[in-house]
Amino acid sequence: MNVSEAIATRKSVRAFRPDPVPLETVTQILTLAARAPSGGNLQPWKVYVLAGAAREELIRRVAEARKEHPVGEKPEYHIYPAELAEPYRSRRFRVGEAMYGLLGIPREDTLARLAAFSRNWEFFGAPVGMIFTIGRQMQQGQWADLGMFMQNIMLLAREYGLDTCAQEAWAIWPTTLREFLSIPDHEAIYAGMAxxxxxxxxxxxxxxxxxxxxxxxxxxxxxGL
Ligand SMILES: Cc1cc2nc3c(=O)[nH]c(=O)nc-3n(C[C@H](O)[C@H](O)[C@H](O)COP(=O)(O)O)c2cc1C
Known part of the structure; x- marks a missing residue:
């Protein structure tokens, strides 16, 4: 598979089969993905890989946390601007409408929409999940570097016949993630990936x-203008 094919065939997958992904494959992907460029070669990314019983336990803990915090814990950063301006607002709206439309969930069925969205916190059934963090002192430039690392992972996954979904949805469970994965305070939780x-x-x-x-x-x- 060449780069163009990997890019063209990558899409966010939101339902996975339970077939295992060997940790060896994940190791190979993460090793090569770290060839991503980064300003000053800071390589500011960090990733926690969850598989097997640990993945199950995290899913269980988030389900438990949802009982106390139905709309999530306090996220560590603003995932979107408070007042998302046009044309971005409409783009975001269209994604939601199209996805829930495919699932046959009407706009007013908030509960069903939430149930579908909550599959995020089960890694959509994927056998391996990842949580990405970055040093709190890092600035916009380094967050962009982290994005390049993540994109490398998503493209390399294609080469291995695997699919992915980047998941900012994990950012609303910082307390639960921090406690379970012993994530130190100086690391900010950015996103997950199935x-x-x-x-x-x-x-x-x-x-x-x-x-x-x-x-x-x-x-x-x-x-010249
Ligand atoms: C950093 C990042 C976070 C994302 N978070 C989520 C998420 O939490 N849940 C989800 O279903 N999709 C998530 N997505 C997927 C986007 O909705 C998706 O990339 C976009 O709609 C374009 O679709 P495509 O990836 O299929 O090309 C995320 C994508 C990125 C890059």
Missing amino acids: IGHADWDHPINRFESERVPFEQYVRVVER
Whole structure:
């Protein structure tokens, strides 16, 4: 598989088969992914890999925490701006509508939507999950570096016939994650990621996200203005 194929076939998968992913494969992916560039070669990423009984236990703990905090714990950072401006607001809205539409869940059925969303905290059934953290002192540049590391993982996964879903949804469980994984206070929890074999029979995986036209995000400047 070449890079173009990996990019073209990567999509967020939100239902996985339980088939195991060897930890050896995850190790290989994470080793190569760390060839990602980073400003000043800081390599500011850190990743906690969860499999087997540990993954099960984390899922159980979040389910328990949800009883006390139905809308999550206090996130460590603002996942989105409080007032998401256009056109971003509409883009976000469209993703939600399309996904829940595929599941046949109407807008007003908040409970069913929450139940579908809560599959995030089961890694959508994937046998391996990851939690990404970054030093609290790090700035925007280093968060971008972490994103490149994560993208490498998602693209390499394709080469191994695996699929992924990046999951900022994990950021609302900092207390539970911190306690369970002994994450030190100086690390901020950014996001999680599910990795495994996609369940292509599940309707949610029929979702194909759109992209805005080239002209809307590229400005080619060739001569003086
Ligand atoms: C950092 C990051 C966090 C994300 N968090 C979630 C999440 O918590 N739950 C989810 O279902 N999708 C999540 N996504 C997936 C996005 O919704 C998805 O990338 C976007 O809609 C484009 O679709 P595609 O990945 O299939 O191309 C996340 C993506 C990124 C890059």
